[in-house]
Amino acid sequence: MKSLLEMSGxxxxxxxxKAINNLSLQIGEPELRAxxxxxxAGKTTFMDIITGKTKPDEGKxxxxxxxxxLLGMSESRIAxxxxxxxxxxxxxxxxxxxxxxxxxxxxxxRGPFAVLFYxxxxxxxxxxxxxxxxxxxxxHLTRPAGELSHGQKQWLEIGMLLAQSPRLLLVDEPAAGxxxxxxxxxxxxxxxxxxxxxxxVVEHDMEFVRRLNxxxxxxxxxxxxxxxxxxxxxxxxxxxxxxxxxSDAGH
Amino acid sequence: MTPTRKSFVARNPSVLYFLxxxxxxxxxxxxxxxxxxxxxxxxxxxxTLGKTLCLCxxxxxxxxxxxxxxxxxxxxxxxxxxxxxAIGMWLMYARTEIIVIDSLAGxxxxxxxxxxxDAIGNQIFGVVGSSEFPLLWAFADHLWIxxxxxxxxxxxxxxxFGWLAFRSRVTGVYLSILxxxxxxxxxxYLFQNDSGxxxxxxxxxxxxxxxxxxxxxxxxxxxxxxxxxxxxxxxxLLFAWITxxxxxxxxxxIRDDExxxxxxGYHVESYKLFVFTLTxxxxxxxxxxxxxxxxxxxxxxxxxIASIYLAVWVAIGGRGRLYGAVIGAAVVSLLSSWxxxxxxxxxxxxxxxxxxxxxxLVLLGLTxxxxxxxxxxxxxGLFDKLVRKS
Numbered sequence: 019m020k021s022l023l024e025m026s027g028x029x030x031x032x033x034x035x036k037a038i039n040n041l042s043l044q045i046g047e048p049e050l051r052a053x054x055x056x057x058x059a060g061k062t063t064f065m066d067i068i069t070g071k072t073k074p075d076e077g078k079x080x081x082x083x084x085x086x087x088l089l090g091m092s093e094s095r096i097a098x099x100x101x102x103x104x105x106x107x108x109x110x111x112x113x114x115x116x117x118x119x120x121x122x123x124x125x126x127x128r129g130p131f132a133v134l135f136y137x138x139x140x141x142x143x144x145x146x147x148x149x150x151x152x153x154x155x156x157x158h159l160t161r162p163a164g165e166l167s168h169g170q171k172q173w174l175e176i177g178m179l180l181a182q183s184p185r186l187l188l189v190d191e192p193a194a195g196x197x198x199x200x201x202x203x204x205x206x207x208x209x210x211x212x213x214x215x216x217x218x219v220v221e222h223d224m225e226f227v228r229r230l231n232x233x234x235x236x237x238x239x240x241x242x243x244x245x246x247x248x249x250x251x252x253x254x255x256x257x258x259x260x261x262x263x264x265s266d267a268g269h
Numbered sequence: 270m271t272p273t274r275k276s277f278v279a280r281n282p283s284v285l286y287f288l289x290x291x292x293x294x295x296x297x298x299x300x301x302x303x304x305x306x307x308x309x310x311x312x313x314x315x316x317t318l319g320k321t322l323c324l325c326x327x328x329x330x331x332x333x334x335x336x337x338x339x340x341x342x343x344x345x346x347x348x349x350x351x352x353x354x355a356i357g358m359w360l361m362y363a364r365t366e367i368i369v370i371d372s373l374a375g376x377x378x379x380x381x382x383x384x385x386x387d388a389i390g391n392q393i394f395g396v397v398g399s400s401e402f403p404l405l406w407a408f409a410d411h412l413w414i415x416x417x418x419x420x421x422x423x424x425x426x427x428x429x430f431g432w433l434a435f436r437s438r439v440t441g442v443y444l445s446i447l448x449x450x451x452x453x454x455x456x457x458y459l460f461q462n463d464s465g466x467x468x469x470x471x472x473x474x475x476x477x478x479x480x481x482x483x484x485x486x487x488x489x490x491x492x493x494x495x496x497x498x499x500x501x502x503x504x505x506l507l508f509a510w511i512t513x514x515x516x517x518x519x520x521x522x523i524r525d526d527e528x529x530x531x532x533x534g535y536h537v538e539s540y541k542l543f544v545f546t547l548t549x550x551x552x553x554x555x556x557x558x559x560x561x562x563x564x565x566x567x568x569x570x571x572x573x574i575a576s577i578y579l580a581v582w583v584a585i586g587g588r589g590r591l592y593g594a595v596i597g598a599a600v601v602s603l604l605s606s607w608x609x610x611x612x613x614x615x616x617x618x619x620x621x622x623x624x625x626x627x628x629x630l631v632l633l634g635l636t637x638x639x640x641x642x643x644x645x646x647x648x649x650g651l652f653d654k655l656v657r658k659s
Contacts, residue, residue, distance in 0.1 A: 069532060097534035109529045111522045118518050128535050130543045134516040182534065 020083070022047035022216045023068070023186055028077030030063060030240075037063040038074065039240035047185060050212035052227045052248075053220045055237035056260060061220045062106075064237065065188050069103050070096040082185075098128065102184035106191045108171035112164030116155055116174055119163050120146045123178035145181065152210070153177040154203060169200035176207055187217045193226045205229050224248075236260075277513060283592050284509045288502055295498040302494075303487040312487045316476075316562045317606060319494035321599055323559035324582075326501045328598035329591050330548035330555070331579050333508050336588030337517065338544045339524025341441075343576045344448030347455050348423035348549040350571035352556030354459075355418040357472035357566050362409035363479035365392045396470050403465030419557040420550050427549030428542065435538040435545075440527070449573045459568035471567025475560050490562065497558045501595075504551055508591055511547075520544055521589075581633070585640050586647050593649025600648070605629065 023045040030038040038060045045051055055061055066072035068079065070093045079088040081099060088096055097103075110119050124142055127133070150156045153173040158166065163174060172192055179187055189208065193201045208230065211217050221227050227234060227248060234251050236243040238260050244251045251257050278285055298318055301309040310318075327349050334340050369388045373380040380388075390400040408414035434447055462468035478489055511517055520540055522530050527537050560566045578601075586597020607613055608629035616623040625632075644651055 071528075092536070093528075093531040094534050094536045097532050103532045105529070109526050111518075111525050111529075113521060113525060114518060121515065122518055122522060122530075123533055130516060130539050133519055134511065134514050136515045178533070 020046060022049075022082065024078075024080045024085075025068070026078050028067060028074045028079065030067060030072060030074045036240050038067065041077070041237075041241050043235065043242060045186065045216045045218060047216045048212055048214055049216045050209065050230060050232040051216070051218045052230055052232055052234045053218055053237060054222070054224070054227060054234060055243075058239075059237040060240040061237055062190070063240075065103060065190060065220065068096075068186075068188060069093060069101060094128070097182070097184075100183070100185035101188065102179040102182045102186070103188045104175050104179055104190055104192065106194065108168065108175050110163040110166075110171050110174045110178070112162065114163060115160055116150070116163055116166070117146060117159040119174060120149055120177055120181050123181035125181070125183045149177045149180050152180065152207060169196045169204075172196065172200075172204065173207070176204070176211075180211060185215050187211060187215060189217065189219045191221055191223075192219065193221065193223055201226060201229075224252075277510070281509050281513055283590070284506065287505060287592050287595070291498060291502055291505075295495065298494065299491055302491050304485075304491040312490050315487075315490040315494050317603070319490065319497045319562045320559050321602055322494070322497035322501045323555045323562070324602050325595045325598045326497070326504045326555040326558075327552045328579060328582050328586070328594040329501075329504060329508050330551040331583050332586075332588060332591055332594035333512065333520075334544055334548040335580065336583060336590070336594070337512055337524065338520040338541060339527075340541060340545060341445045341580065342448045342545065342548075343445045343573065343580060344452040345548065345552050346575040346579055347452035347571045348427060348552035349556035349559070350455075350566065350568075350575075351423045351426065352419045352553030353560030353563075353566040353570070354466060354472065355415050355422060355553070356557040357475050357560055358406060358409040358466075359412050359415035360475045360477070360479065360561060361393060361472050362389065362406065363412070364474060364477050365389050366410070367479055367482075368392070394467065397462040397468050399463075405465040416557075419553050423549045423553030424546055427546040431542045431545040435541045438538075449576070452571055452576055453573050456568045456571045456573070459571070469567055469569070471565055471570075472560075473565040475566065476562070476564035478561070493558065493562050497562075500554060500558055504555075505591060505595075507551075512591070516540070581637055584647060585637060587649025587652075588647065590649045590653070593647050593652075596648050596652070601633070605633070608632070 021044045023043075025044070026042045028038050028041040029036065041060070041064065053061060053064070063072060067074050068088070070088065070091055073089070080086065081088050081101070086099070088099075091099075111122070114122075121138075121142065124145060126136065126142070146159070147156070150159055153176060155166075155170060155174060155177065158170065163171065166174060172195075176189070176192065179189075192204050192208065196204060205226070208217055208219060212232075219227075219230060221230075233246065234248050235245045236251050236254075236257050243260065244254045244257050298310055298315060299305060301307050302315050303310070303312050304315075327345065331342070331345050334342050334345065366385070366389055369385060369392060373385065373388065386402070387400060390402050394400055394402075402409075408418070430448075430451055434444055439447060458464055459466055459471075460469050466472065476486065476489070478484070481489065512520075519530065519535060523537055523540055531537050579598075582597040582601050583594045584597070585601055586595065587593030608625040611626060613625040613629075615625065640647055646653070
């Protein structure tokens with residue numbers, strides 16, 4: 019397994035508070051990875067840095083076999099390099115249909131003029147059908163996305179990520195607010211996606227992480243606290259300390 | 270293409286209805302005008318209707334930039350005014366030239382080109398105490414160049430302004446304020462006597478088309494009315510095609526969540542810049558058709574309030590649907606000229622007489638509040654509901 023994304027020595031502070039502190043992490047291709055950590059561990063900032071929304075103060079991020087540095091690239095360029103992101107709150111375009119949402123995400127030229135003169139293709143339509151089936155939305159293609167249930171919106175957003183054909187997928191709390199049945203299906207989608215690409219799932223819910231059955235990285239105060247199988251990291255005394263300590267203080 | 274793909278018209282039935290309604294309206298006005306000999310519609314009212322069509326054109330541009338792309342520009346009337354100034358310079362120059370040459374023709378010694386030019390300069394700029402032609406007027410005697418400037422100046426200004434604003438990711442109310450500042454700065458500049466555009470006098474006599482002195486205003490007004498209708502029809506088709514395309518999907522997505530669009534890999538700033546610039550160009554064209562019908566343009570036309578009215582029309586008509594913008598602009602601007610022109614009878618309450626010239630703005634304000642509260646989709650939204658029910 020070769021490494022697809024390599025982060026080393028990443029540091030980012032906001033007004034003196036170190037949200038990310040000398041973080042180093044490697045993801046292979048294909049790989050499924052869960053990132054867990056208590057609130058304020060820097061999970062969101064970690065994603066913001068990879069996708070170009072936040073510029074780190076120090077460190078390197080290299081992507082792909084030619085080790086291209088992602089630093090200084092715009093969000094849209096990073097997305098076109100093959101990094102897709104799903105937000106915690108489902109963000110689909112509610113005024114538009116499920117089909118239109120997926121069509122916008124399909125991997126096609128992104129310039130305004132290319133898009134203005136874009137004609138639908140049979141290949142594109144077939145790909146949309148294929149993704150719709152995978153995310154259980156075949157019967158909802160013509161509905162406005164705003165009418166979907168919470169879980170369906172989460173799937174649609176994952177479907178949009180798949181339509182982008184990214185090499186690395188960043189998924190923030192995909193199971194939040196889902197029913198048990200929906201969670202199961204979400205697990206299947208993510209595991210299948212991870213067969214051919216790298217998928218990083220940021221998650222709070224230990225049960226869901228257990229079901230993903232993959233390598234786990236524990237973040238704490240902006241750096242990696244432990245890494246390994248879920249059983250391995252949950253036995254780690256420092257991890258137990260962080261989680262129990264936090265939950266005692268917090269509740 | 271998928272086999273189920275419907276045609277453009279089938280996907281946008283409103284385009285056909287709109288064009289039919291506009292065509293019918295245009296034909297009726299033309300037949301009843303003084304130019305046709307029937308004379309049921311006065312020439313001045315034909316001009317009012319022609320101007321209204323131009324306002325509808327700038328309103329659909331506003332709807333695309335605001336209703337579809339989510340950029341609340343409160344400066345699009347600046348582009349409208351620039352279009353008017355660009356064509357006004359030629360109209361005023363060419364007509365003054367004809368008058369000056371006529372008046373100098375009686376002299377024993379034929380005037381030199383320098384004398385002719387000086388006399389024109391005196392005629393145009395005497396009012397601001399100058400007779401020199403400013404650099405701005407370098408091409409005023411070339412109709413084609415001034416016509417090109419109608420498109421190029423608003424386009425270039427929008428391109429530069431938009432590039433600076435969008436790349437700094439100025440959005441929301443901050444962008445609105447910035448666009449207000451732009452139109453205010455332009456108006457203040459034009460108010461100066463040495464701006465080269467006759468300060469607060471503006472450009473006048475624009476209703477007289479050089480070379481058509483023998484043609485009556487009844488015919489001129491109908492010609493402009495028909496041209497305005499054609500421009501509105503073409504503008505409507507262009508915007509309907511754009512909003513129906515995949516680009517239409519993207520700009521609506523930008524309106525709803527622009528950062529999400531970035532993570533889909535789209536360069537949001539390019540899209541905003543494209544829409545901002547294109548709509549500015551259309552606004553310039555609308556202005557170039559409007560002011561020859563108005564006869565005069567002065568800096569007060571591009572005061573910040575004008576662009577706010579434009580947003581009010583689109584909001585009342587209903588954002589995000591082109592015919593909504595047309596309805597809003599037509600209804601509100603016609604009512605406005607009826608109320609403020611003394612057409613509406615005063616209401617005597619016994620203890621107070623409501624004089625609409627003073628109270629129209631209050632009524633408009635109340636209407637705006639009522640629409641925002643009770644019909645956020647505007648008149649167009651109510652219309653949509655009716656269509657869906659039947």
